[in-house]
Structures are given as C-alpha cells and as structure tokens.
Amino acid sequence: VTTPLVERLVVVGLGLIGGSFAKGLRARGVCREVVGVDLDPQARRMAVKLGVVDRCEERLAAACEGADVIMLAVPILAMERVLGELARLDLGDAVLTDAGSAKGNVVRAADAAFGGVPARFVPGHPIAGSEQSGVEAANGELFKRHKVILTPLPQTDAVALQRVDQLWRELGADVEHMQVEHHDQVLAATSHLPHLLAFGLVDSLAKRNENLEIFRYAAGGFRDFTRIAGSDPVMWHDIFLANREAVLRTLDVFRDDLDALRDAVDAGDGHHLLGVFTRARVAREHFS
Numbered sequence: 005v006t007t008p009l010v011e012r013l014v015v016v017g018l019g020l021i022g023g024s025f026a027k028g029l030r031a032r033g034v035c036r037e038v039v040g041v042d043l044d045p046q047a048r049r050m051a052v053k054l055g056v057v058d059r060c061e062e063r064l065a066a067a068c069e070g071a072d073v074i075m076l077a078v079p080i081l082a083m084e085r086v087l088g089e090l091a092r093l094d095l096g097d098a099v100l101t102d103a104g105s106a107k108g109n110v111v112r113a114a115d116a117a118f119g120g121v122p123a124r125f126v127p128g129h130p131i132a133g134s135e136q137s138g139v140e141a142a143n144g145e146l147f148k149r150h151k152v153i154l155t156p157l158p159q160t161d162a163v164a165l166q167r168v169d170q171l172w173r174e175l176g177a178d179v180e181h182m183q184v185e186h187h188d189q190v191l192a193a194t195s196h197l198p199h200l201l202a203f204g205l206v207d208s209l210a211k212r213n214e215n216l217e218i219f220r221y222a223a224g225g226f227r228d229f230t231r232i233a234g235s236d237p238v239m240w241h242d243i244f245l246a247n248r249e250a251v252l253r254t255l256d257v258f259r260d261d262l263d264a265l266r267d268a269v270d271a272g273d274g275h276h277l278l279g280v281f282t283r284a285r286v287a288r289e290h291f292s
C-alpha cells in the first residue's frame with residue numbers, strides 16, 4: 005500500500021470543477037481523506053452520495069481543521085468572501101490553491117484578505133470544463149490531457165507549488181506555469197472573447213426573431229460556432245466582471261479588425277477578405 009500524497013484535502017465548492025477534482029483524486033487514492041464544503045445542502049448530500057468526497061461540512065472552519073491542501077472551486081465572485089473567511093482561521097501550513105477562470109482578481113482578493121498574498125497560495129486554472137455545472141456533472145477524468153495553468157508569484161513557496169502541480173498531474177493534466185497577467189490576457193483572447201461573441205451573436209439574432217424561427221435554418225457552422233453560448237450564464241457574467249481589463253484590451257483590438265472587415269465588405273475589397281480568410285485558415289490548420 006502506497007502512502008497517500010495528501011492526508012486531508014478540502015475542496016470548497018462542489019460544482020463541476022471542485023467535484024471533478026475531488027472525485028478524480030479520491031478515485032486514484034491520492035488522499036487519505038477528501039472533505040467537501042458547499043453552501044448548498046443539496047450539493048453536500050449529492051457529493052457524499054456520488055462518492056465525490058468522504059464527508060462534507062457546512063462550515064469552512066470545521067472542514068479546514070487539519071487540512072494539508074485546500075482547493076477553492078467556488079464561483080469567481082465568491083472567492084473574495086471565502087478567502088476572507090480563510091484568513092481568519094488558523095490554517096497551519098496548509099497549501100491553498102484555486103481553480104478560478106481569471107487569476108488577477110483572485111490574487112488581488114488573496115492579497116487583500118491576508119494582507120499580502122500568502123507564500124502557500126498557488127493560484128491555478130484548469131483549462132477544462134463543459135457546458136454542464138453542479139456536482140452531478142463531476143467527472144474524475146475531466147482534466148485528463150487538458151492543460152492546467154498555475155500562476156505562481158515571486159513569493160510562492162516552491163514546495164507548495166510542487167504539491168499542487170503534482171496533484172493535477174495525478175489527474176492526467178498537462179501543467180504549465182505562467183505569470184498572472186499573461187494568463188489573463190491569453191484567456192481573454194482564446195476563451196473569454198469567443199464566449200462573448202457566441203453569446204452576443206445568438207442573443208442578437210434571437211431577440212429580433214420571435215419564436216426563434218430563424219434557428220431552424222442554422223447549419224453546422226452556426227452550431228459549431230455557437231456551442232459555447234450554451235455555457236452557464238452566471239459563471240460567464242462572473243468572468244467578465246473579474247477579467248475586465250484584459251477582456252477590454254482584446255475586444256478593442258478585435259473590434260478594429262471587425263470594422264476593417266466591415267469596410268472591406270462595404271467597399272467590395274475582395275483582396276482584404278481573401279487575405280484575412282487565408283491567413284485564418286493557415287492559423288487554424290496550425291492548431292487543429
């Protein structure tokens with residue numbers, strides 16, 4: 005019998021991400037005990053019933069007693085409150101990490117709560133998910149072959165970082181380290197902007213078409229492009245409030261390019277259109 009890597013893992017927020025993290029590590033025997041915390045009693049009951057955690061606590065203080073690793077997987081806008089509560093507890097030398105989709109705001113919240121970002125806080129973001137949410141959707145294989153970005157700060161403790169890194173690797177994830185600002189800019193461009201466009205396009209068409217009749221003619225391209233408009237509206241509203249500056253930068257650049265495309269259509273500038281479409285196709289082939 006191998007010794008577990010972690011004696012007691014605490015997962016705060018038993019939704020898709022927290023539930024999947026807990027379930028995957030528990031299934032692999034990486035932790036001696038996995039304790040869940042959630043505001044929602046139904047989520048706590050389901051988490052135990054589905055074998056996502058060993059036990060649940062309603063209160064953070066009771067759950068975090070004797071914890072080695074604490075994973076925060078609550079909605080981004082709830083991070084500030086949870087970090088504030090954690091700062092009032094004696095966490096011993098527990099490693100603290102999170103899974104929030106934007107990093108700058110979580111790091112700022114940790115800074116404010118603890119009066120300086122603790123060395124044992126390792127900010128992180130798994131680039132995996134689905135259109136589903138809640139503990140029922142928890143899947144221990146969700147992170148397999150997906151990237152997880154950790155955004156350590158200069159003061160981050162090397163042992164804490166290695167611990168969090170190792171837990172994600174146990175789940176089959178491909179872990180990378182990046183600076184906080186770089187993470188937020190990259191994600192604004194590759195994830196947040198596309199979600200804004202998909203939500204925006206579907207809404208723009210829907211609100212002008214009573215009975216949503218127009219979508220009967222939607223072909224594969226429209227379906228592919230707008231799949232992500234089926235994502236959780238509350239989570240995405242959180243992300244745009246949390247990553248405002250980086251989103252605005254990438255949105256303004258894109259808006260200039262969209263204006264240029266509009267001008268090309270208006271002017272019948274086939275050269276411009278062909279240039280954009282050809283470059284895009286080459287780029288797309290590069291990553292697909």
Ligand code: NAD
Nearest residue numbers: 017019020021042043044077078079080104105133137138
């Ligand atoms: P979710 O809605 O499925 O689950 C969130 C859970 O947190 C819920 O069970 C809710 O009851 C609980 N909760 C809310 N406030 C709480 C509090 N103060 N204390 C304790 N529990 C609380 O959300 P999710 O999709 O699992 O997302 C969790 C985090 O992971 C978010 O920060 C999100 O940005 C990030 N994330 C999500 C995805 C994704 O695709 N879903 C991907 C990567 C990262």
